[in-house]
Amino acid sequence: MANQQTKTVKVQLVRSPIGTKADHRATVRGLGLRKLNSVSELQDTPAVRGMINKIDYLVKVL
Template sequence: MAYLKVKLVKSPIGYPKKQREVLRGMGLTRLNKEVLLKDTPSIRGMIRKVSHLVEVREEDA
């Protein structure tokens, strides 16, 4: 199963509430926090919505 390591690299302050909710849904609550998420179409869609705020790396598990 492929995983994605997602890191919040830019503050969501000043961005729309919907984007902040997407980050919270992925578990990204603080700057520089990293989470390991399964590589699914829904997660890819969430990442696409906030791609300007996060950094993504592929991980094998």
């Protein structure tokens, strides 16, 4: 079972979180995104998908 590949999703921050709600900024940080155009590769889980959907206007899924 160790060879089983986990699905991943790449997320890129394309808009600044400045001026957004505090919980949206926290979600951006929770996804591991810091600077504009930074990319984070995460496991494709329902929790991560929910976080992406919450801030879909700030990020792009690659």
